[in-house]
Amino acid sequence: MEQDVPARVYGLGTVEARIMSRIGFEVGAALASLSVDSGEAVTEGQVLASLHSAEQEARVARAEAVVAAAVATLGRTRANVVRAEAVLAQSEAANARRQALALRSAISDQSAEESQRDVEVARADLAVAETEISVAQAQLADAEAALRYEAALLEHHVLRAPYDAVVVDRHVEAGTVVRAGDPVFSLMDPGTVWTLAYVDEARAGSIALGQLAEVRLRSLPQEVFPGTVVRIGIESDRVNEERRIWIACDRCPAQIYLGEQAEAWITVSTLSQAVLVPEIAVRGFDGHRGRVWVVMEGQLTEVAVVFGHRTEDARLEIVDGLPEGAEVVSTPVNGLSEGRRVRAIAEDAP
Structure with missing residues (x-):
C-alpha cells in the first residue's frame, strides 16, 4: 500500500494563443507605410499601416464641397421664405385698404378682386418657399451622409490595432498592392496564451475542468510552468484517437513562441x-x-x-x-504457474 500517490495524465502538444487575428484593410490599394514588425508589442488603436489615399482624399474634398453648396442652398431658401413673408404682409396690407375702399365704392370691384388675388399668390409663394427649405434640408442631410461615408472610407486606409497585442508576423511590405481582406499582420493577445495538449482517449476520461497541470517547454526543459485545465475539446481526433485539452498557464514564460512543442502532466487525482x-x-x-x-x-x-x-x-x-x-507479484518472471510454491521478496530487499 502506498500513500498520497498522484495520478497524472500525460499529453503532448504546442503553445497557442486563444485570441489570434489575421488583420488587413477593408479596402484595396497600395501600401504606403508599415509602422511595426514581427515581435513588437502594440496597443489598442495604434496605427500599424496605411494605404495610398490621394484618390479617397479627393472624394472627401468633393463631398465637403457638396456639403458647403447644400448649406448655401439652405441659406438661400430661408432668405426666400423671409422675402415671401414680407411680400405676403405687403399684399395683405394693400388688400385690406382696397377692400375698405371697395366697400365705399371708391374703387372698382375688379381692383378689389385683383388685390385679393395678389394676396393668394403671395401666400402660395410663401408655401413654396417653405417647402424648398425642407428640400434643401434633405439635400444637406444627404450631402453630410455622403461626406461621412467618404470619410469612413478614408479612415479605412489606416490600419489600427484592434486590441493590445504582439505582432506574430508581417505578411507584406510597403509598396505591395493589397486587396480588401488580404492579411497584413498576424496578432496575438499575450494574455490568452495557453497550451493545447493531445491526450490519448484511453486516459482522458478522468480529466475535468479546473484540474491542475504542469507544462514543460522544449526550449526550457529545466523549468516547470503551472497551469489549469480550462477547456476540453468535445470532438476527438478520429484518426489519432486523441482528445484536445487546453491548459492556461498560471505563470507563463517571459517570451512566448507559438507552435513550440510542450509536454503537459495533468493531475486528475491524488490517491490517499x-x-x-x-x-x-x-x-x-x-x-x-x-x-x-x-x-x-x-x-x-x-x-x-x-x-x-x-x-x-x-x-x-x-x-x-x-x-x-x-x-x-510486481515483477513478472518465467515459470509462474498456478499453485507453485514461492517465496516473496520485497523489491527493496538486498
Missing part, C-alpha cells in the same frame, strides 16, 4: 492509499480489468482484478478483486 502494480505485470488488460499473479500462503495464484487510475510511470491502481492478505 493505493495498491499499484506495473502494467507489464498484468495479463489480458482491457483498460479496466485484467489478471495478476498473487502470493497467498506461499503459493502462486492468478486472480482477476479491477483497476482504477494509471500513474505516469505505467502502474495501475487495483481497486477491487484483490484477496485479503495477498501480495501482488
